[in-house]
Amino acid sequence: MLEADGLRKVFRDFWNRPRTTAVDGVSLCARPGEVLGLLGPNGSGKSTTIRMLLGLLRPTAGRVRLFGLSPDASRARARLGYLPELSNLHKFLTPWETLEYYGGLFGLSAAERRARIPDLLDSVGIARKDAHRAIAEFSKGMARRVGLAQALINDPDLVVLDEPTSGLDPIGRHDVKEMIRHLREQGKTILLSSHLLGEVADVCTRVIILVSGRIHAEGELSALLQEDDRFRFTLGNLTPEAVDEIRAFLARYADADGVRVDHPSVPLEDFFLQAVGRAAPSASAPASAAAPAAPPAAQP
Ligand SMILES: Nc1ncnc2c1ncn2[C@@H]1O[C@H](COP(=O)(O)OP(=O)(O)OP(=O)(O)O)[C@@H](O)[C@H]1O
Ligand SMILES: [Mg+2]
Numbered sequence: 001m002l003e004a005d006g007l008r009k010v011f012r013d014f015w016n017r018p019r020t021t022a023v024d025g026v027s028l029c030a031r032p033g034e035v036l037g038l039l040g041p042n043g044s045g046k047s048t049t050i051r052m053l054l055g056l057l058r059p060t061a062g063r064v065r066l067f068g069l070s071p072d073a074s075r076a077r078a079r080l081g082y083l084p085e086l087s088n089l090h091k092f093l094t095p096w097e098t099l100e101y102y103g104g105l106f107g108l109s110a111a112e113r114r115a116r117i118p119d120l121l122d123s124v125g126i127a128r129k130d131a132h133r134a135i136a137e138f139s140k141g142m143a144r145r146v147g148l149a150q151a152l153i154n155d156p157d158l159v160v161l162d163e164p165t166s167g168l169d170p171i172g173r174h175d176v177k178e179m180i181r182h183l184r185e186q187g188k189t190i191l192l193s194s195h196l197l198g199e200v201a202d203v204c205t206r207v208i209i210l211v212s213g214r215i216h217a218e219g220e221l222s223a224l225l226q227e228d229d230r231f232r233f234t235l236g237n238l239t240p241e242a243v244d245e246i247r248a249f250l251a252r253y254a255d256a257d258g259v260r261v262d263h264p265s266v267p268l269e270d271f272f273l274q275a276v277g278r279a280a281p282s283a284s285a286p287a288s289a290a291a292p293a294a295p296p297a298a299q300p
Contacts, residue, residue, distance in 0.1 A: 067158075091134065144172070180203045
């Protein structure tokens, strides 16, 4: 689906002298149906890598194949959706006009556009009343949502999102994650970048951690994060006596200081979404945020 081999990018200065090695020997592949996260601190080369993968920036060295084709091939680009790091939306168009325009570029008929645009706007949480307002009047987060809709207008097989949650409030971030999960269920392949590790990492099936333009770690998140030499048991409600008894029992197998008993906490995001949902059940926020799908499960 997406393959890169030995990508390298050296930016040069005005006199053509090498100035920055932004990406230094990155090889990766995104398999169909996976959500691949490109994580790394600011300046680690995520956006540069993405731009080379999409054929928007010529690599100094290395090779990219998109759907088995060169990233310049129009047949490859037709199957691709891209949300750039910085919005490239036309400020004087409305969300509806923006999607009309990009839908037209991808060859969607007027009937297809009419059918698709309202659904897309709904899925990114742009209210009907805002669909015909100029994007210039929008907040950063609302404009980001329009950018996401634009990236999906052609029903792409591969969706590349450069910092999709940048500028979004917790409700927006939750919605983006839900959208990514939804796209994954539809069998789409997703490549996303972020420097907010906890933020989108939990939707990724695999992550690549870039540091100074090089791959530092890669693999399935659960495998990367799992501490094989520690164990955790999660139990239901217990009496204080039962807790003492179990603790004493466990102390036979581990150093007493090594046995930790505590109460798991709900992730802050779930707590926030519930609190917002309780405070304003009919707020203008998207429906999915006002009524979180399920009560948060206690985290182990
Ligand atoms: N057009 C350019 N000219 C010169 N240097 C550049 C250019 N674009 C990026 N760089 C440099 O390449 C390095 C990687 O930048 P890049 O934008 O790829 O990082 P990033 O991981 O996306 O960071 P962020 O999390 O801040 O978006 C940085 O040192 C940056 O200064
Ligand atoms: Mg970037």
